[in-house]
Amino acid sequence: MSNTWKIYILTLISFFVGTSQFVISGILDEVAASVGVSLSAAGQIITVFALATAIGTPVVMAMTAKTGRRKQLLLALAITLLGVILTVALRGYGFLLLSRIVLGVGSGVFVVTSYATAANLAPAGRQASAMSNVSLGFSSSLVFGVPIGRVVAVAYDWKVIFWGIGLFTLLGIFAVAKVIPSTQGEASVPIGKQLALFKNPKIATALGVTFFVFTGYSVVNTYITPFLTSVMSLRGGIVSVILLGLGIASLIGSKLGGISADRMGIARTLFLSMIVQAISLVLLSISTGSNFVAIPLLALWTIAAWTFGPTQNYNLLSLAPEASGIMLSLNSTFVQLGFAIGAGIGGVAVGESSILSICWIGAAVAAAAVVMASVSFGLTRTFSKRTAVR
DSSP states (O other), X not given: OOHHHHHHHHHHHHHHHHHHHHHHHHSHHHHHHHHTOOHHHHHHHHHHHHHHHHHHHHHHHHHTGGGOHXXXXXXXXXXXXXXXXXXXXXXXXXXXXHHHHXXXXXXXXXXXXXXXXXXXXXXXXOHHHHHHHHHHHHHHIIIIIHXXXXXHHHXXXXXXXXXXXXXXXXXXXXHHHHHSOOOOOOOOOOHHHHHHGGGSHHHHXXXXXXXXXXXXXXXXXXXXXXXXXXXXXXXXXXXXXXXXXXXXXXXXXXXXXXXXXXXXXXXXXXXXXXXXXXXXXXXXXXXXXXXXXXXXXXXXXXXXXXXXXHHHHHXXXXXXXXXXXXXXXXXXXXXXXXXXXXXXXXXXXXXXXXXXXXXHXXXXXXXXHXXXXXXXXXXXXXXXXXXXXX
16 A cells, blocks of 8 residues: 555544544533533533643653554554543543543544654655645544534434544554554653753744644634624524535645645745734624625635644654654644633633624734744744854
8 A cells, every 4th residue: 555545544534533622612512411511611621622632642652652653543543442432431521521531632642643654654845745634634524523513413412423433443443553554663752851842942932833823723713603603693504504614614724734835835834824814813803794704704714724733743843853753742732732721711701701802812812923933933044044154
């Protein structure tokens, strides 16, 4: 089997792993009702998932660095399967939180390892595109996984979708064991040494950019459904159609990120992505009276946000190619911290102000990311010049 098909297999598995994370946002009301808690309390399972991914991923990656990519992928899928089993087998809010913690760790390790594996399998000069293919799998879970999950939850029971995720996760374990080659692992890097990477200002600022971008994204995305229903006054099936459209936009953005990085360059792609996010959210906040304008702006914002992900992964790999797994793990940590902090900020804003305020906050955070990216690439150029002089 060619390496291209192996990357496609990782992309397919990524779809189901991504669905285990993203589907909750589309069925949160059903989950809340089934475990007998408020919508606000149910929302904490999203925060718990993100924090588990942020904290657990670097720990597991450090502990398993020497085992090789294939074994890391198998471990990640086994943890994910355990999380699914806990989700469908146990009842109660406490066990639901536990299952989301387990799923968060499994998902985080799989994300990091699949990106690194795809980059290793790709030919020279095509690494960014290969990583964007894996990202395509995750974004596809927004296109298909979330809407399908919503339909299944309303028609049957929300746990049914996790039965399906569990089945395909099990098939994914067999597929990885058969087709993904065994590779030599990296030297184990203790948590202390991982934290020492922050002494490198290029790496620290680049990870700061990741944090700001995904904080801004999470502020808006966490409350996208109530935004559609209350601010834009959409109802019924049209909400599902819009969510499907935004999912398709994320799919386009994921693919566009890799293509743009290969052709236009990493820096230009990242800056364009962040600037478009900020501008589209500002325009959205002043054009909610017209859905014909607001909906395309939401789509543009989604495309720009998902263009950032694979491009930033490749950017970080270029900063520390000798520790690719650790760099991707740290980036995943900051992505999930952004998700958690953004959801919290959005919740406070919605409670204290109005749901429309999430657009202004998201735009402001995206603008802050642009400023930090300017610092990051400025440092990169400075260090490159010093190295050249030496």
